[in-house]
Amino acid sequence: MPIATVNPANGETLKTYEAMGEEEVERRLQLAEATFRTYRTTGFAERARLLNRAADLLEEDERDAGRMLTTEMGKPVKQARAEVLKCAKAMRWYAANAEALLADEEPAETDVKDSGASRVRVRYRPLGPVLAVMPWNFPLWQVIRFAAPALMAGNVGLLKHASNVPQTALYLEDLFHRAGYPEGCFQTLLIGSAQVDDVLRDERVKAATLTGSEPAGRAVASTAGEMIKKTVLELGGSDPYVVMPSADLDRAAEVAVTARVQNNGQSCIAAKRFIVHTDVYDAFAEKFVAGMKALKVGDPMDEETDVGPLASERGRDDLEELVDDAVRSGATALCGGHRLRRPELPGWYFPPTVLSGITREMRIHREEAFGPVATLYRAGDLDEAVLIANDSPFGLSSNVWTRDESEIDRFVRDLEAGSVYVNGMTASHPAFPFGGVKRSGYGRELSGHGIREFCNITTVWHGA
Structure with a gap:
């Protein structure tokens, strides 16, 4: 895949970049280590001062940075600006809280005495250069939620961003440079996917974090395992959205x-599988489909647009194949179902779509639908809802x-997921841990858990 900005709204290639050669990559690795x-x-x-300054600059760049995100990956510009401000918020949160999160810990005095020590401390120390392999769907947010805690912990960052958002990747390096960070604290590696393995194998790189596809996660985890390096993986999801009879159906x-359609449906934590109790299924489906039909699909630079194009032609085609497979196998498209073919929208658009009649044999039941396509399931009772969700x-x-409080307790106990959101939609926040289980990956980002992922947790023991 070429390293290039291609506008998803019209397919126009705006700028192409050459991948960095071995000498430039080596120079940047040396600089990161030094x-x-x-x-x-x-x-x-000092770390907080620098990070707050970067947040200031990001807020000043809100409009231009938002347009850059929309141009590179197609999200509605209102959502792009919101992403910019969310990043600044997270930076300020870590600037304010990192010291307390990484403060020395003192074990219980009885345990200290039992060990024969006069004092024991647990200290969090940085690991070194951390490689981040990041996706295009939240081009700023995915990076900042790694970079802010990593930099506050005393690590330095190396970013390998998705090849279709090179301007965002370079902007991030420039942002930290303008904020006054020492050269080498945060560097973008403008390289292709094939070069990631060599960088990860380099002894100067101490750990890696990846958000992306399952195959990409397997590749990074395999190499990191061979090299015995710490990794955090977030590999997407197919999140259930369960509606029970006592719910506020309108809300x-x-x-x-x-x-379902946030970020044009291209969000790992977007609800994708809607599991509705049979007693309220018809009423919910009618309201949900009406809401999906009412969305405005159009130019992502238009302030009134709700759903823009998918980020790539391949992404649009892959989504269409999932929908076609489901319909051929007996599913019904209650709205949408086919790519848009409108002269005024020449880009990679797919309309908001709701599919019912999903069975386990359909690919869309097992695979993540990365776009504005929802699947509806009917559940006879709570037990069946949990079974479908898992x-x-x-x-x-x-x-x-x-x-129903008893139902809430049951879902919290039995749902196989990194988060359970009750009467609301999933959202990431810097104060709360974020991550998953099963093939959604391992480790956690954000909160105190996230900042400690890339620390050397050191026991300091003093003799009596």
């Missing part, structure tokens, strides 16, 4: 539309709509 030796010794106050249906290789997040 910078880490000194940056690791900076205090939290559940309204939120369901947003939960009948997926993924386990990133989940959504449950019910006013």
